[in-house]
Amino acid sequence: MxxxxxxxxxxxxxxxxxxxxxxxxxxxxxxxxxxGFQAAIESFNGLWQAKVWQRFEHPRLSRLRQRSDDDLAALRQRRAVRISEAPSRRPFPSHWKLDLQxxxxxxxxxxxxxxxxxxxxxxxxxxxxxxxxxxxxxxxxxxxxxxxxxxxxxxxxxx
Known part of the structure; x- marks a missing residue:
């Protein structure tokens, strides 16, 4: 190589x-x-667009957020087994600070x-x-x- x-x-x-x-x-x-490498996130974006953004009119941002939250909750329920078998997430460090130098x-x-x-x-x-x-x-x-x-x-x- x-x-x-x-x-x-x-x-x-x-x-x-x-x-x-x-x-x-x-x-x-x-x-x-x-x-192919981006398929999962693109699939999620397409699903969200079809199920939330294009399906309903949202007169207020708060209503859009509520519909989005409802859709995400339903998706999590459908994927519960896969989510439960995934590695646990680490907590975000409480005292972390980005040092660009x-x-x-x-x-x-x-x-x-x-x-x-x-x-x-x-x-x-x-x-x-x-x-x-x-x-x-x-x-x-x-x-x-x-x-x-x-x-x-x-x-x-x-x-």
Whole structure:
């Protein structure tokens, strides 16, 4: 596998990434223009639009909120088994404060699909992964504690 050098220190350290990393959340970026990775949230958005937004007129924001809350309660009831089997959520840290100047720590993952020639583009830079891997998913891992260079791996590669 190859590696890709970052262009500079500000290429992937936006506020959302800093927020995630400071809370111990590992950011994972899905491939651009591939809906499969975003299907669950897009499906939820479409369901909410159809069941709440388009089905009723809402003369006041409070009425819209009530209908939305009712719809979400019904959805949670239908998905109760799946929700109960999900990992428990951690409480939000009570004394947490975002420090935009703190050094970045942790890992960031990028999922990308290779081109017909086996190249993948991460952080604006294209690199050959493997000529024998056209149109395959690869994972780039940026370990901010040890390196600023993304390491490309097959999604089936264990670390």
């Amino acid at each position: 190859g590696t890709i050098a970052r262009r500079g220190p500000n290429e992937c350290n936006g506020r959302v990434i800093r927020l995630c990393l400071s809370l111990g959340v590992t950011p994972v970026f899905a491939p651009p223009n591939e809906t 703190a050094p970045l720590r942790g890992r960031i993952f990028f999922l990308r699909r290779t081109t017909d020639t086996g190249h993948a583009t991460i952080l604006g830079l294209s690199s050959l992964v493997d000529r024998q891997w056209p149109h395959r998913l690869v994972r780039a891992e940026v370990d901010l504690d040890h390196s600023s260079h993304p390491i490309l791996r097959s999604p089936t590669t264990t670390t």
